[in-house]
Amino acid sequence: xTAPEKNTLATxxxxxxxxxxxxxxxxAATAERLAQExxxxxxxxxxxxxxxxAAALGISINDVLGDVASSASGRxxxxxxxxxxxxxxxVKYRGPNGENWSGRGRPPRWVQAVEAEGRSRNDxxx
Numbered sequence: 086x087t088a089p090e091k092n093t094l095a096t097x098x099x100x101x102x103x104x105x106x107x108x109x110x111x112x113a114a115t116a117e118r119l120a121q122e123x124x125x126x127x128x129x130x131x132x133x134x135x136x137x138x139a140a141a142l143g144i145s146i147n148d149v150l151g152d153v154a155s156s157a158s159g160r161x162x163x164x165x166x167x168x169x170x171x172x173x174x175x176v177k178y179r180g181p182n183g184e185n186w187s188g189r190g191r192p193p194r195w196v197q198a199v200e201a202e203g204r205s206r207n208d209x210x211x
Contacts, residue, residue: 178209 086094104112139149174187180195196206 176211178206179211180209 177188
């Protein structure tokens with residue numbers, strides 16, 4: 086930012102100090118709208134400039150971006166990533182009536198009952 090731009094920004098920020106809440110909200114809404122418009126305009130000009138340069142070199146956007154362009158076009162913007170599902174834990178213990186337990190988490194009732202009888206859960210290891 087150049088010195089004149091800093092001076093202009095400082096003047097604008099100083100002017101904000103004298104505004105009331107309603108005026109500040111109006112200024113904020115206008116600034117947000119302008120930022121969105123300018124951002125959209127800059128994106129469009131960047132894309133157009135990139136396409137022109139690619140065309141001048143005789144290549145397509147897909148050549149430039151490779152697989153990224155084809156895979157990104159099918160996704161929604163700000164889409165949540167897909168949840169990865171895990172395989173269930175392997176069975177480590179099999180109870181007297183065929184119940185399964187992976188050995189993770191709180192022991193099931195059949196394990197508690199077996200241990201209350203004085204037997205070891207290792208007697209039921211798979």
